[in-house]
Structures are given as C-alpha cells and as structure tokens.
Amino acid sequence: MGIKDLRADERPREKLLARGAGSLSDGELLAVLLRSGGPEGNVLDLARRLLDLADGRLSVLFNLPRDKMLSLSGIGPGKAASVLAALELGRRFLQEQSSVVRRPILTARQVHELLLPRLKGLPHEECWVLFLNDHQYLVGQERVSTGGSNSTTFDIRQIIRMALDKNAGALILVHNHPSGNPTPGPADIRRTEELRQGVSAVGLKLLDHVVVADDCCFSFADDRMYRA
Numbered sequence: 001m002g003i004k005d006l007r008a009d010e011r012p013r014e015k016l017l018a019r020g021a022g023s024l025s026d027g028e029l030l031a032v033l034l035r036s037g038g039p040e041g042n043v044l045d046l047a048r049r050l051l052d053l054a055d056g057r058l059s060v061l062f063n064l065p066r067d068k069m070l071s072l073s074g075i076g077p078g079k080a081a082s083v084l085a086a087l088e089l090g091r092r093f094l095q096e097q098s099s100v101v102r103r104p105i106l107t108a109r110q111v112h113e114l115l116l117p118r119l120k121g122l123p124h125e126e127c128w129v130l131f132l133n134d135h136q137y138l139v140g141q142e143r144v145s146t147g148g149s150n151s152t153t154f155d156i157r158q159i160i161r162m163a164l165d166k167n168a169g170a171l172i173l174v175h176n177h178p179s180g181n182p183t184p185g186p187a188d189i190r191r192t193e194e195l196r197q198g199v200s201a202v203g204l205k206l207l208d209h210v211v212v213a214d215d216c217c218f219s220f221a222d223d224r225m226y227r228a
Contacts, residue, residue: 012044026058027051033082038074046074050083059121059214062087091117104136108219108226111172111210114141119176119212125152127175129159131168132207140166153191156198163204170205174212182211182218182225192220 009015012028021029030047037043053072054061069080094117105111115128125147131140142162144154152175163171173195175188184192188211196206208221216227 030083033086034075034079035082040073046072050075057121062091063121063123105130105132105138105172106136108208108210108217108222111174111208112212112217112226114138115174115176115210115212116214118143119174120214122176123178124148125175125178127152127154127173129154129162130172130174131163131166132170132172133167134169136170136207139168154195156195159195160199160202160204163199164202168204170207171199172207173209175209176212180213180215182213182216184209184211184218184220 009018012024012031015028016024016032024032027044027047030050031043034043034046034050037046040046040049050069050072051061053068054064066080066084069075069083070077075083105114111130114130118128119126126143127145127147128141128143130138131142133139140162144159144162145152147153154173159171162168173192177183188209192206192209195209199206208219210220211218216225218225
C-alpha cells in the first residue's frame, strides 16, 4: 500500500500538522524525515525497517553509523543526511539544556543528569571532566578521552592544564560503562587515586568520580549506586 492510499489523518506529515508532533510514533516521525519510501515499501515501511536496524531503540539510532544506515535499501545520502541532522539537533538541544547549570553541583545524580545526553547509548567509553569553581558551580566541561567498549584512559597533566586555564578549584571525573553496570573495576579505582594525587599536588580537589550507565550511576565520593 502506498502512502497516498492511507486516509489523510493516517499520513505522518498530515497527522503531525493536524495533531502535533507528540501524537506521532517514533516510526511516523522518522517517516516525516525520510519523506518517501523505497523499492520494498512505502515510507512507513522504510521507517520501521530503519528502527529495526537500531533494535527499536532511539539511543541506538542516535549512534548508528552512517554506513550502516546507508546499507538499508531505500536510504541514500539525502535521506541519511536528513535523519542524522535531526538526531544531532536533538542531541545538541539536550546538551544545551544540560549545560545551563544555575545551582552548584553537589550530588552524583546531578552529574548523571548533566552528562547523560552525551553518554547515553554510546558503544564505547568516554571520559569527561567537569570543572567547578570554589562554590561548585560549573565553569567548564571537557571530553578528555575516548576508548574502546570496556576501557578508556586520560592524561592527568592535560586535565590539570585545563583546570588551571579555567580557573577551576575543583573537578569531577565522569566516564560511562556501555555494559549498563556502573560498578567500577580495579583500573577505575587505580586511575581515580592517581588523578586525586595529581590534582592535589597543585592545589585542586577531585570531588568525585561518577561512573554513568543509562539508568544509574556509581559515585566514588559516596561509594554507592544511584538509580535514575
């Protein structure tokens, strides 16, 4: 069945304009971006196949490689570019909202909420540092390394230079566990202590190391796990 064979109120674009974007399913929203179908079906069929390629999860779709998207029959460079641009706009919106911190960062839950838009669904580990002033307000955040599926590392001297450049008095180390289990391993514990000693030598404080998973996190400072 072609998209024109559907009733007007069943066509994604018309439905969006009549009822608002919130009334559409994930597949229907993708269909609006894709605009047309392919040789194997209409645009709704194509959108569903794209979602299937991401296991039905938007977090996976956010990080779906371009080449994998282009491997789907019916999606060429133009359609892939539209989807990738929309996803990147969504990511930037979340990051923009999260970066406006008007209160001091005092808990691991705040850290989790702040960095989750950057780390959710990633298939690899990334290490970030939050730089804080003496009142624990955010003055900067930087990604300091990208690793494999179960490890990452960082340069302590680089982190110290960044902190001094930002006139930060304290910092919080953050990294993700793609496995979904935020429990730190021996390497995490060792590197945390190395960073604590390194920054302490120049008068900075390491307030916490928060290990992030999609729905929970682990705080070294509190030595406990928090559920979102």
